[in-house]
Amino acid sequence: MIWLAVYDIQDDGERAKAAAILQAWGFVRVQRSFFVGRLPRGRAQDLLHVLARHVKTGHVALIPVPDDSLDKALELGAPPYAPLKPPRYVQTLVV
Numbered sequence: 722m723i724w725l726a727v728y729d730i731q732d733d734g735e736r737a738k739a740a741a742i743l744q745a746w747g748f749v750r751v752q753r754s755f756f757v758g759r760l761p762r763g764r765a766q767d768l769l770h771v772l773a774r775h776v777k778t779g780h781v782a783l784i785p786v787p788d789d790s791l792d793k794a795l796e797l798g799a800p801p802y803a804p805l806k807p808p809r810y811v812q813t814l815v816v
Contacts, residue, residue: 723786724748724765726756730779738775742768 726743730736740750746768748758760768765783772781 722760722762722765722788723791724758724760725784725786726758726781727784728754728776728779728781730754730776730781732778735776735779739772739779739781742772742775746771 726748728736728739730739736754740756743756743758744750746758746760748756750756762785765785769781769783
């Protein structure tokens with residue numbers, strides 16, 4: 722499952738720690754306080770527990786995006802992160 726991680730953390734140290742934790746868990750920064758990553762639901766809960774140990778004054782949200790919803794996403798331009806949609810291959814038969 723794809724997860725969007727967004728936060729609003731005022732404390733510089735907590736914010737830096739949250740970013741480092743998300744990146745260590747394979748999330749990629751899209752914008753300053755917006756990350757995207759892929760985890761099973763149970764692992765996302767584990768990630769939230771790890772973040773809770775370090776973020777005391779801010780707010781963190783992990784928002785699930787089902788994989789099949791990515792087919793409906795509208796995009797313009799190249800994303801600043803690895804594509805989350807699998808490439809669409811057209812099978813060509815050469816005779």
